[in-house]
Amino acid sequence: MAVIExxxxxxxxxxxxxxxxxxxxxxxxxxxxxxxxxAARIGGYCxxxxxxxxxxxxxxxxxxxxxxxxTGYRCHGFALARGVPPEAAMAELFGRADGCAHGRGGSMxxxxxxxxxxGGWGIVAGQLPVATGLALGLVRxxxxxxxxxxxGDGAVNMGAWHxxxxxxxxxxxxxxxxxxxxxxxxxxxxxxxxxxxxxxxRASAHRMHGERIDGDDLDAVIxxxxxLLREAREERRxxxxxxxxxxxxxxxxxDAGLAYRTPDEIAARxxxxxxxRVRAQLQAVGATEDELDxxxxxxxxRVRAAVDFALASPEPAVDGLASGMHAxxxxxxxxxxxxxxxFGEEELTFDAGLGR
Amino acid sequence: MSAVATAAATEVMxxxxxxxxxxxxxxxxxxxxxxxxxxxxLFDGSxxxxxxxxxxxxxxxxxxxxxxxxxxxxxxxxxxMLGERPVVEIMTINFLLVAMDQVINHAAKVGAMFGGxxxxxxxxxxxxxxxxxxxxxxxxxxxxxxxxxxxxxVVAPASxxxxxxxxxxxxxxDDPVLVIENLPIYKQKGEVPLDPGFVTPIGRARIAxxxxxxxxxxxxxxxxxxxxxxxxxxxxxxxSIEVVDLRSLRPLDVETVVESVARTSxxxxxxxxxxxxxxxxxxxxxxQKACFDELDAPVERVGMAEVPLPYAKGLEHAAMPxxxxxxxxxxxxxxx
Numbered sequence: 001m002a003v004i005e006x007x008x009x010x011x012x013x014x015x016x017x018x019x020x021x022x023x024x025x026x027x028x029x030x031x032x033x034x035x036x037x038x039a040a041r042i043g044g045y046c047x048x049x050x051x052x053x054x055x056x057x058x059x060x061x062x063x064x065x066x067x068x069x070x071t072g073y074r075c076h077g078f079a080l081a082r083g084v085p086p087e088a089a090m091a092e093l094f095g096r097a098d099g100c101a102h103g104r105g106g107s108m109x110x111x112x113x114x115x116x117x118x119g120g121w122g123i124v125a126g127q128l129p130v131a132t133g134l135a136l137g138l139v140r141x142x143x144x145x146x147x148x149x150x151x152g153d154g155a156v157n158m159g160a161w162h163x164x165x166x167x168x169x170x171x172x173x174x175x176x177x178x179x180x181x182x183x184x185x186x187x188x189x190x191x192x193x194x195x196x197x198x199x200x201x202r203a204s205a206h207r208m209h210g211e212r213i214d215g216d217d218l219d220a221v222i223x224x225x226x227x228l229l230r231e232a233r234e235e236r237r238x239x240x241x242x243x244x245x246x247x248x249x250x251x252x253x254x255d256a257g258l259a260y261r262t263p264d265e266i267a268a269r270x271x272x273x274x275x276x277r278v279r280a281q282l283q284a285v286g287a288t289e290d291e292l293d294x295x296x297x298x299x300x301x302r303v304r305a306a307v308d309f310a311l312a313s314p315e316p317a318v319d320g321l322a323s324g325m326h327a328x329x330x331x332x333x334x335x336x337x338x339x340x341x342x343f344g345e346e347e348l349t350f351d352a353g354l355g356r
Numbered sequence: 357m358s359a360v361a362t363a364a365a366t367e368v369m370x371x372x373x374x375x376x377x378x379x380x381x382x383x384x385x386x387x388x389x390x391x392x393x394x395x396x397x398l399f400d401g402s403x404x405x406x407x408x409x410x411x412x413x414x415x416x417x418x419x420x421x422x423x424x425x426x427x428x429x430x431x432x433x434x435x436x437m438l439g440e441r442p443v444v445e446i447m448t449i450n451f452l453l454v455a456m457d458q459v460i461n462h463a464a465k466v467g468a469m470f471g472g473x474x475x476x477x478x479x480x481x482x483x484x485x486x487x488x489x490x491x492x493x494x495x496x497x498x499x500x501x502x503x504x505x506x507x508x509x510v511v512a513p514a515s516x517x518x519x520x521x522x523x524x525x526x527x528x529x530d531d532p533v534l535v536i537e538n539l540p541i542y543k544q545k546g547e548v549p550l551d552p553g554f555v556t557p558i559g560r561a562r563i564a565x566x567x568x569x570x571x572x573x574x575x576x577x578x579x580x581x582x583x584x585x586x587x588x589x590x591x592x593x594x595x596s597i598e599v600v601d602l603r604s605l606r607p608l609d610v611e612t613v614v615e616s617v618a619r620t621s622x623x624x625x626x627x628x629x630x631x632x633x634x635x636x637x638x639x640x641x642x643x644q645k646a647c648f649d650e651l652d653a654p655v656e657r658v659g660m661a662e663v664p665l666p667y668a669k670g671l672e673h674a675a676m677p678x679x680x681x682x683x684x685x686x687x688x689x690x691x692x
Contacts, residue, residue, distance in 0.1 A: 068438075102471030113474050118437055123461050129430020130462055136431050137438030140390065140416070160457070163427030170422065324472025325507055327530030333509070333559035333604075336611040340642025 011222060013285050019061060019218060020278045021295050023053035026077040027275060028299040029086055030249075032307060033076065033093060033107075037253045041311075042093045045122075046107045049077040051216075051248040052182060054274035057081045058221030059178055059243075062229055063148055068116045068138070070131035071150040073108035074180075074247075075120030078150060084112045086306035096313035103316040104324065124185075125151060125158035128177070132164045135173035139236070146174035146232035148225070154185020156199050162206075168238040169206040176228045177203075179242040180215065186251045187260035203240035215243025216274040245274075323353030330355030366517075366547040374516040374548045375405045375481075375537065378523040379443065381552045383413050386441060389527060392419040392428055393445030402447045403483065403542055425455035429480065433463045433532075436478040441527060446482035449536065450494050463532040464507030479526045483537040484512075485577055485628055486676055492664035495672075497629030499576070500638065502534050503605035509558060510605040512536040514579035516546035518603055521556025529558060536605075538577045538628070559607035563616065567598030570690055571616040571623045573639055575602040578626040578677060585682045595690055605635060613639065614646045621652040624689050626682055631659030656689045658682050 011019070030048040037046045049056060052074075060081035063069060071078045079089050084100055092099025093107050100110050111119040118134060121127035131149035138145055155161055156179060168175050179199050183190055190197050203210030209228070213220045221243060228239040246269040250257030257266070279292055326334075334355050338346050369377070382389045395402050397410035397420040410418040421428040425446060432442040446452045452459065459480065466476035486495035503510040509531055513519040519537070526533035564579055565586055572582040579601045586597035600616050602609065617623045623643050625636035636657040643655050661675035 070434075099471070101469065101473065104471040105469050109469050111470050111473060118434075118474065119470060121462070123457055126430070126457055126462055129427050129458055130434040130437070132427065133431035133434020133436070133442075134438050135434070137435040137440045140388075140435065140440055141438070160426050160430065163424045164430070166422065166424065167427045167431060322468075324470075325468035326509075327467070327475055327477075330509075330529075330531060330607075333557070334607040336559060336561075336609040337607045339610040339614045340644075340646035341610075342641075 011219060013282070016278065016282060017287070019057050020275070020282060021299065022057045022081055023275045023278060024296055024299045025086065025302060026053050026056060026080050028303045029076060029080060029089070029306070032303045034249065034253055036093070036307065042107065043095065044106050045073065046093070046253040047074040047251065048249045048253065049074050049247065051269065051274070052180060052245045053077060054218040054278070055178070055180055055215035055221050055243040055245050058218045059148060059225040062222055062226035064145060066116060066143070066145045067229065068118055068134050068145065068147045070118050070127050070134065070147060071120050072124065072127055072152055072155065073120055073122045074152065075108065075110050079110040079112065079117060079120070082112065082115050082117045084110060084115065084117065086302055087309040090306035091310040091313045094310040094313070095315070096310055097316045098309070098313035102324065125155035125160040127151070128155065128160050128164035131175060132167050132173060135168065135175040136171065138174055144233055146176065146229050148176050148178055148229065150178045150180055152185060153179060153181040153183065153190050153199060154188070154193065156202060157193060165203065165206045165208060165240070169208045172236040173238055174232040174236050175238045176225065176232050177238070177240045178225065179240060180245060181242050182245050182247045184251070184260065189260065200240055200242035208238055208240060210240040210242065212242040212244065215245035216272060216277070218274065218278055319352050321352040322349040323356060326355040328356060365550045367550055368545055369516055369548050370542065371516045371519045371544045371546070372403065372405050372542040374520040375523055376407065376409070377548065378520040379406065379409060380412065382524055382527045383409070383417060385552070388439065388441040389443060390417040390419060390440065391443045391445065392421055392432060394421055394423055394447055396420060396445050401445070403539070406445065425451055426458055429455035430458040430462060432478045432480070433458055433466070433476055436476045436532070437466060437474050441477055443479045443481060443527060446480060448494060448539070449482045449484040449498055450496050452480070452482055452498070459502070459508070459534070460505055464505050467531065468507055475530050476532050477530045478532040479535060481523065481535045481537060483539045483542070485539040486660070486665055486672065487540050489667055489669060489672055491667045495665035497627065497660070499536055499605055499627065499629055500634040503608070503635060507532070508606060509533040510536065511558060511603060512576040512605055513603065514541065514564070514576055514601050516544065516548045518556050520548050521554055522558070522603060525555040525558050528555065533558070536576060540577050541580060544580065556603065559604045559609055561600055561602045561604070561609035561612035563598060563612070564601040565597070565599040567596040567620065569595045569597060569620055569622065570686055571598045571600060571613070571620045572626060572686065573600045573602065573613050573623060574626040575605060575635065576628055578628050581677065581679055581682055582626055585679050585686060588679070589683060589686060593687070593692055595692070597686065608638070610642050610646065613643065617643055617647045618650045621650050622689050623651070624656045624658065624686050626658045626677055628677060629660055630662050631657045632662060634659055653689050653691065656685050658685045
């Protein structure tokens with residue numbers, strides 16, 4: 001095991017540079033998303049993950065191509081780390097036809113089934129039973145893969161958390177519950193919400209392995225997530241991995257994030273910024289400022305291109321309002337529901353793709 | 357196979373046995389189908405619908421769960437998203453309330469919210485109904501809640517044949533389908549087609565009894581009640597009552613209802629649950645709009661009395677949409 005851990009632990013300089021690129025892309029994307037939200041091009045809720053990049057990028061890095069990923073609603077970074085093109089993500093935030101959910105999901109519901117990303121979900125802890133079921137599906141299909149299910153610290157006080165951990169442990173499902181502990185569920189700190197604030201310990205209630213890591217330490221994330229996912233795949237051993245991190249921005253763009261924490265606290269955490277840490281590591285092995293600045297500039301260019309793409313993408317057609325809701329062969333099932341419909345319903349749904 | 361041969365290939369069995377036949381056939385037909393729920397395996401099912409399936413198909417396909425509805429309904433959602441065909445049994449519809457987030461916020465949202473990129477072919481089976489002094493927490497029918505949720509399909513068989521046909525259609529459907537069964541009908545007997553290819557199409561009502569003076573629209577056990585009332589009033593008052601069995605609540609076959617009411621000019625809608633904001637409220641709204649010129653009387657409704665169901669037998673009977681209440685409403689709608 002020690003040898004395996006070492007192998008996982010030793011990230012090559014080339015890989016570290018790629019991970020740095022992804023972390024920067026995520027940060028730049030979030031910064032731009034906030035700008036676009038304030039310019040009213042993005043609506044609804046918009047939860048940013050700036051500050052959490054080491055956990056996001058590190059955990060996704062150790063996923064195999066056929067592993068599955070499920071997250072809560074703070075999902076932009078996970079989507080990008082999993083390889084969702086920034087164009088498809090930004091277009092979804094803009095509510096455009098070329099968004100990864102065709103403008104039906106928005107910020108909270110990015111997905112990319114081809115890349116095994118089964119969605120950002122919007123109800124706290126609601127994604128846990130779903131992810132547990134995906135793991136059950138893998139077992140039923142005799143797949144050697146595993147599920148990585150992200151949740152926030154606020155989700156661990158929901159019943160769905162306990163039910164999911166129990167089922168996963170009882171049925172030996174290949175799933176790692178990644179508790180992204182950014183210390184606040186909206187504005188309520190973990191200490192004010194959880195009687196057991198060491199969230200990883202709750203795994204023991206289900207005789208499941210749990211552990212806590214510094215989620216801002218990319219290598220620690222890669223080592224732990226890699227090891228636990230490997231155990232999930234090879235031994236069908238589920239686990240809880242608690243990653244301590246911090247979100248720089250508020251709960252959502254609408255929250256300044258200062259009612260429940262001080263500027264000093266935020267500044268102190270930003271001084272330990274995960275991206276700066278990786279940048280320093282790269283510099284220590286010879287990367288120059290210019291090289292790294294070029295990566296940063298490329299991320300800016302890519303995100304700018306994503307905005308241009310989103311702006312150019314058409315609004316979803318209203319005459320397709322109901323498309324996608326039901327399977328394509330369902331139209332005939334609904335056809336006899338038309339008489340007496342509420343005003344306008346026939347045009348808005350039956351004529352607009354219901355079951356087609 | 358000729359039509360005659362098909363019609364002849366039936367067997368009289370209970371609603372419960374018809375459901376079991378549907379499960380057995382679909383489990384045999386498609387490896388992706390598996391059953392999951394409380395007591396479905398070793399215990400043979402709380403209401404014995406799954407009796408014998410564990411022995412026939414093994415614990416991987418007949419999966420006992422802990423008492424954990426939110427957990428295993430959600431697990432059904434996830435497995436379905438991966439292409440499996442889970443059939444989740446909920447002991448009674450009352451217990452589905454603790455899994456509502458998974459049904460309404462998850463299963464029903466998968467198709468639309470993710471832009472049609474992924475489907476959720478999940479089946480949830482559960483009985484509604486009252487009548488055995490099960491009292492307030494175990495005697496409810498929430499059919500209208502679910503049928504009012506876009507993204508779900510809801511069927512409610514009233515006969516053994518449809519129990520088989522609709523459950524099979526639900527399992528073969530690519531969307532989440534709630535199959536609402538009914539406690540009092542589990543022991544009801546009827547002719548059931550033996551053909552493993554037999555399915556009852558979703559979204560198609562049936563005329564359970566033809567008539568010319570009044571249309572009673574019902575689903576689930578209310579159909580059984582309506583049929584009995586129709587016989588009774590034919591004998592006592594010489595009236596001819598047509599009974600429409602909705603079979604599907606979403607999609608709802610309004611066309612069949614409207615065609616019938618256009619002929620009879622009078623409509624009575626009956627349901628096991630509370631009528632306010634219920635299935636009958638939806639029916640009345642659609643009938644008045646589609647049949648405005650044909651109606652000779654206001655659309656009438658009968659449902660559960662709007663109280664939490666009491667325990668005492670007499671009180672419980674009075675609260676239910678019993679035959680006397682349906683008959684009285686039918687006569688009033690007929691102006692008799």
